[in-house]
Amino acid sequence: MKLTIERAQLLKSLAHVQSVVERRNTIPILSNVKLEGRPGSLSLNATDMDLDIIETAPADVSRPGATTAPAHTFYEIVRKLPDGSQVEIEHDADTGLMTLRSGRSKFTLSCLPVEDFPVLSGGELPFTFCLTAAELKALVDRTRFAISTEETRYYLNGIYLHAATTPGGEVLRAVATDGHRLARVEVTLPEGAAGMPGVIIPRKTVQEMRKLIDETEGEVTVSLSETKLRFAFADAVLTSKLIDGTFPDYERVIPADNDKQLDVDVKSFAQAVDRVSAISTEKSRAIKLSLEKGTVTLSASSPENGSATEEIEAQYESTPLEIGFNSRYLLDILGQVEGDKACFSMADAASPTVVRDGVNAGAIYVLMPMRV
Structure with a gap:
């Protein structure tokens, strides 16, 4: 793999994907970000086995290929490169090393095989609907402050998203509570969401998704099943497992x-x-x-x-x-x-x-x- 990419583009994508990677990992491959060079673009993929993010950035790829590099080290290097610089990335399949050049700087990183990198983003997601970035932002921002941080009540450690019927019509409702306060916000039910199961979106997924909303102006495509959820943005796809639990009957309180x-x-x-x-x-x-x-x-x-x-x-x-x-x-x-x-x-x-x-x-x- 050999490619050239603008530092600003690479840094923006890396900032998103590396934040999914946990600082301490018992499985070495989970500390890495997967890089895949295709004609015209570089795809970056990171996962913690519960949450998976794939982001694409424009790049001049002279030799397509794929590898995995240490996420946090890679991010720190790119962050410290001068503004406006071009970054050349080359992976040698024989040595298993990735070389990064920018101006007079040169870095060599040891890589792990792409075959070891886990795949989380597959599987059937029968319900798909679109929300504007503003609608999704409102649902998240007005409820996430009430998410519980108490790990024993794990079913409260996220936002409960479900379809509901009100006197004014069908709505998509987001609810969060920690037992001391409760937030309930709703938007008109989008096409395709009718009959969807109620799902609990984990706190970490909410945080990562919120960062991506800020850089999105158009629509966000939401796909879900009873166990998995996917948010598709313009240049990024976030896939997450859901909290396996029953959200309490919040209407009673x-x-x-x-x-x-x-x-x-x-x-x-x-x-x-x-x-x-x-x-x-x-x-x-x-x-x-x-x-x-x-x-x-x-x-x-x-x-x-x-x-x-x-x-x-x-x-x-x-x-x-x-x-x-x-x-x-x-x-x-x-x-x-x-x-x-x-x-x-x-x-x-x-x-x-x-x-x-x-x-x-x-x-x-x-x-x-x-x-x-």
């Missing part, structure tokens, strides 16, 4: 009859929460909201730091109520609200609070209160 309504300006409320929470202890991050007609008073206190209060105007007409929240969880939710207004529906100090977006009716957030 979304209260339908909370009768106390609080409407606040998102920006001023979030700033007040942020300021007052500077006093709260690092462990609990507790903040108290005292609701009266027309106002909400935020307060926090800790034995080490003292106390803080701030009053802001709000639309509230119900009986007075005091309720406590984890300020970081509250800020996470407020950060997802698209409009200027956030609508809180509460029952009492011990029941889950529902937060709705003033402009996006398809987004609902649930936050568990805490004792303050």
